[in-house]
Structure formats: structure tokens, C-alpha cells
Amino acid sequence: GAVVSQHPSRVICKSGTSVKIECRSLDFQATTMFWYRQFPKKSLMLMATSNEGSKATYEQGVEKDKFLINHASLTLSTLTVTSAHPEDSSFYICSARDRVGGYTFGSGTRLTVV
């Protein structure tokens, strides 16, 4: 089946630094990638939708200058958390629609900002 590979699975960074999260569709082309954030014991909240070759669409309340999204190819989308702060610590998950219309999720990235 369709696979979305997400890296890294865990990352710890210092406040003020930037962290890049990658999601690759391994056996299909993902023209659109959805980025979610999930706090402990909470639901998945859509942050932004990245579109190959064009600007990402951000949900209300999500700072586009803080969460930089790049979707430069049909198989790779990246989310960069810039100038990270402890409140950015969360679980970040990407998702793409596969060839048959289902939603395939990456394995998630646990970000801890210290």
C-alpha cells in the first residue's frame, strides 16, 4: 500500500533553533500534503496544506513565518519550525491522499524544545 515516510521520529532542540521535518511519499505522487499537530491526549489539528509548486495554505491562527512549509517535488514536503520555543513541543504528523483516495499518514515526529 501507499507509504509516507516521515523523519525524524523524535527530535530534541534548544529554544531559538530551527527544526526541519520531512515527509516523503514512497510509492505515489503526493501533489498535496497535510500537516497536523497533536498535543498530548488531544485531537489532530490541521496546521497547513502544502501544494507542490505553490504556496502552502495555513489554517487560522497558524503563523506562516514560524512554520515554514516547502513542497518542492511531487514526493517531498517539509515543515520547518523556526525559532522554536517550548510551547512548540508537540507531535507533528503529515498526511497525503494516495492513488485510491485514502489518507496515508506519516509515522509522526515528536518535537521537544528545551
Next chain:
Amino acid sequence: GQSLEQPSEVTAVEGAIVQINCTYQTSGFYGLSWYQQHDGGAPTFLSYNALDGLEETGRFSSFLSRSDSYGYLLLQELQMKDSASYFCAVREGGTGRRALTFGSGTRLQVQP
């Protein structure tokens, strides 16, 4: 916009049957999905209903009533490994480039 409501927690014993309800309000409706998520893991797809009625997939079944904006996930013959969070989700209307909106999630604890 979309909103989906689920009970926050459910507890049941091994071998029992449990039902997790979901009520939704959407501006457009393209079916109700159910996902399972273990702690620290990604959501995994369980079931999807586009039309009214019951869909059965092994021990899991899902029901939808579009007129009532209501659905449920039924888990039978509960096993310890079923302890996880369960989310209902809907897709926004329009083109295929639409994300899923997830419910608040129901944490299921299966006890021996």
C-alpha cells in the same frame, strides 16, 4: 466549518462489545471515517461510511445515519491491544485537495 463530538473516555473488559458515538456538523459531507491511534503512533484507518447503514470489517463495524448527522464505531470481542484512542473524521467538501477534520477522540481502555 466542521465539528465532531465524541465521548472522551470509554472503559470495557476483554471480550466485551463497545460502541463509540460521533455526532458531526459539517458544511459539506463526504463520508465519515474512523481511525485508531496508539500512544506515540500515527492514526491508522479502520472504516469508512459514505452511505447510511452498517459497514463490517472483522471485529470492527461502523454505522452512519446522515439524516441524524451521527455515526458510531462498534468494537466486538475486545482485546487488550484495542486500548487506544479512536477518532471519527470527515473530509471537507470540494476538490480532492481537502484535509480530514478529526473529532475530539475517545480514549478506550480495555481491562482484563
